[in-house]
Amino acid sequence: MPADNPTSVKGNALKHVCIIMDGNGRWAKKRFMPRFAGHKAGLSSLRKIVSASVEQNIQALTIFAFSSENWRRPEKEVNLLMGLFATALTREIKKLNENNIQLRVVGDLSAFSDKINQLISEAIALTHNNTGLILNVAANYGGRWDITQATQKIAKNVQQGTLLPEEINENTIEQYLSLKDQPEPDLFIRTGGEKRISNFVLWQLAYCEFYFTDVLWPDFNKKIFLEAIESFSSRQRRFGRTGDQLSKQ
Ligand code: IPE
Ligand code: IPE
Ligand code: MG
Numbered sequence: 237m238p239a240d241n242p243t244s245v246k247g248n249a250l251k252h253v254c255i256i257m258d259g260n261g262r263w264a265k266k267r268f269m270p271r272f273a274g275h276k277a278g279l280s281s282l283r284k285i286v287s288a289s290v291e292q293n294i295q296a297l298t299i300f301a302f303s304s305e306n307w308r309r310p311e312k313e314v315n316l317l318m319g320l321f322a323t324a325l326t327r328e329i330k331k332l333n334e335n336n337i338q339l340r341v342v343g344d345l346s347a348f349s350d351k352i353n354q355l356i357s358e359a360i361a362l363t364h365n366n367t368g369l370i371l372n373v374a375a376n377y378g379g380r381w382d383i384t385q386a387t388q389k390i391a392k393n394v395q396q397g398t399l400l401p402e403e404i405n406e407n408t409i410e411q412y413l414s415l416k417d418q419p420e421p422d423l424f425i426r427t428g429g430e431k432r433i434s435n436f437v438l439w440q441l442a443y444c445e446f447y448f449t450d451v452l453w454p455d456f457n458k459k460i461f462l463e464a465i466e467s468f469s470s471r472q473r474r475f476g477r478t479g480d481q482l483s484k485q
Pocket of ligand 3: 260
């Protein structure tokens with residue numbers, strides 16, 4: 237294991253949080269509402285958590301908005317989700333910009349319409365120079381897709397003779413992943429009760445701390461977010477070392 241791996245910090249510095257915002261459909265179903273009502277309500281939760289992340293001085297927040305597998309949903313739901321994505325990109329961007337937030341979209345954007353791609357480009361350009369929270373929206377994102385696209389780029393370099401196979405190390409792979417140049421996620425939150433990764437960030441979850449809650453995403457709020465952070469802060473991150481080694485530091 238490389239010697240420069242991060243060590244546990246007392247109270248655990250929190251730089252990057254990633255969230256699977258799950259449970260929108262069940263939230264709506266419980267209220268005899270269409271699933272889409274849950275997705276709309278989920279957007280309000282997201283606003284709260286973005287502003288709490290700014291307050292907490294978190295460097296990066298990565299949210300799973302649409303997975304590479306979500307295309308398997310009924311066409312009607314997919315279309316409504318695309319509409320909501322376009323609306324959010326239009327209506328939220330001004331406020332994000334005013335709050336010095338830098339928006340990034342990670343995922344295979346080629347599957348989105350020209351209109352959505354245009355809105356994404358405009359939103360990224362507008363917030364490009366902001367120095368506050370980095371908000372990564374994972375859209376048509378999959379952890380496997382990310383590793384695959386990185387591998388393709390690395391293979392091209394090898395083919396062109398600019399990289400030798402034996403020169404490929406963990407840093408090489410990281411340089412080509414969508415979340416490059418950002419601290420690795422420290423805390424992974426999943427709402428909605430499922431205890432799985434669902435092909436979200438894979439590579440960078442290697443030493444991430446997990447927090448699962450049964451709360452459905454539209455009911456998630458700042459209080460529960462702070463509870464997750466509190467839980468994270470009290471954990472001992474050992475990165476392969478022993479607890480004794482860390483307590484001596
Ligand atoms: C998460 O909520 C939002 C997206 C996947 C877009 P779900 O829509 O998965 O809600 P449940 O899991 O069916 O309740
Ligand atoms: C993961 O939730 C994707 C998003 C929240 C965008 P899903 O609801 O799609 O995950 P599975 O299908 O239950 O694993
Ligand atoms: Mg779900």
